[in-house]
Amino acid sequence: MxxxxxxxxxxxxxxxxxxxxxxGVSDETIQxxxxxxxxxxxxxxxxxxxxxxxxxxxxxxMALPGGVNGxxxxxxxxxxxxxxxxxxxxxxxxSSDNSWLGQSTYGQMLDQLQRSRxxxxxxxxxxxxxxxxxxxxFQ
Numbered sequence: 001m002x003x004x005x006x007x008x009x010x011x012x013x014x015x016x017x018x019x020x021x022x023x024g025v026s027d028e029t030i031q032x033x034x035x036x037x038x039x040x041x042x043x044x045x046x047x048x049x050x051x052x053x054x055x056x057x058x059x060x061x062m063a064l065p066g067g068v069n070g071x072x073x074x075x076x077x078x079x080x081x082x083x084x085x086x087x088x089x090x091x092x093x094x095s096s097d098n099s100w101l102g103q104s105t106y107g108q109m110l111d112q113l114q115r116s117r118x119x120x121x122x123x124x125x126x127x128x129x130x131x132x133x134x135x136x137x138f139q
Contacts, residue, residue, distance in 0.1 A: 001112045003052045014055035019106065022062060034058045045119060053113060059106035 006014050015022075015030055022030065037057040046053045101107030 007048045011051040011054040019059040056110040063104040
């Protein structure tokens with residue numbers, strides 16, 4: 001997924017492009033939600049993609065149960081069962097990914113952005129690297 005065409009836009013502009021379900025929410029409310037969403041993001045890690053990440057994280061938080069729409073987001077899995085008396089709807093999983101970001105389409109897009117920037121890389125070693133032996137105290 002190439003998010004680079006969005007890099008020159010503000011986070012609010014990007015949000016308005018990607019999150020149509022929140023068209024009825026004021027810019028002021030979205031900007032307040034962005035203040036909280038920013039807590040989850042490291043500007044240095046995202047670099048020129050930071051505004052995209054901020055828009056996606058904001059939309060993700062707003063789409064989660066208890067978010068702006070009270071948990072009635074269009075960012076949900078398909079309906080798996082319905083009941084008429086006392087109305088009941090059940091939704092399937094968005095994906096097989098049951099992580100926190102996997103709970104909304106926005107979170108899944110943010111996960112893809114992170115992967116494209118190498119944020120999911122893990123390095124394994126067989127021993128301590130770069131730590132002088134004198135600094136280690138064994139008991």
